[in-house]
Amino acid sequence: MxxxxxxxxxxxxxxxxxxxxxxxxxxxxxxxxxxxxxxxxxxxxxxxxxxxVRFCSICGNVAEQETCSICRDPRRSPATICVVEEAKDVVAIERTREFRGLYHVLGGAISPIDGIGPDDLRIRQLLQRLADGVVTEVIIATDPNLEGEATATYLTRLLMQPGLRVTRLASGLPVGGDLEYADEVTLGRAFEGRRVIEH
The missing domain is CATH 1.10.8.420 (RecR Domain 1)
Incomplete structure (x- = not known):
């Protein structure tokens, strides 16, 4: 002290x-x-x-204007929405330069222990964004932990509708990791997400 x-x-x-x-x-x-x-x-x-700084009125990402720079970008595809827990997750995905769609920030994950239920997240706003039928795919990119999995499961059930493809980011072994140090869940996911090696 x-x-x-x-x-x-x-x-x-x-x-x-x-x-x-x-x-x-x-x-x-x-x-x-x-x-x-x-x-x-x-x-x-x-x-x-x-x-x-405020939150984007469309996706919930951090912004200095009414909407964030990603939602204002006409080059982004409005047909795909990637759902993440927090605004910092948007930054992580943007760094990959692999995703060219739009985002939806939930503002957390379902966690009964912490008293966070579906009504505490921005799920209603997500459903409003899907109402016009423009979106053809929703990618669920919640964290691969207990709360993230609960949120992904809830969203998957909620979003199953004709004409809408719901996908989940693959998870598994990190590059440079050793199998002996991987936990059972990570190894299980790696086996589930295995793919054919092209010749």
Whole structure:
């Protein structure tokens, strides 16, 4: 424990997701000890983020306007929607440069333990987007964990309708991984998703 304002800074940093006590302490001391660290700039950016960033009215991705840059892009295919849990998942998929459709951000995953049910997610908005019949495929790209699987199963049942193809991202062994370290679920998925090797 440190005195006064230094401990307050460590406590506040420690409240951020993914930052434990040691990381919070390391960041706090970096801010305190590094004279070139621009605290004013950081505080301005934090204030701007809070004031200017919102969620896209169409897909739920982060945006600085009413709609995000992906929804505004006329080169994107409106026939395919990729459903993800969080806005950070959009960034991960965009980095692959493999997907040219649109997104739908649910805002989480079904988790009864945490009190999150289907009504707490942006599922109703997804159904509204599908109502006009333009979308021909929905790709479910929720996380391959218990909550993500529950969400994918719920969505699959809900979306089964004529003329709409519902797919799930494949999951399995990571590149560079060893079989001996893979868990049973990952190995099982790898076997389910195996494909024929073309000659």
């Amino acid at each position: 440190y005195e006064g304002i230094v401990q307050d800074l460590i406590d506040e940093l420690g409240r951020l997701p993914g930052i434990g006590p040691k990381s919070a302490q390391r960041i706090a001391f970096h801010i305190v000890q590094t004279e070139s660290f621009d605290v004013t700039r950081l505080s301005e950016i934090l204030r701007d983020v809070r004031e200017k």
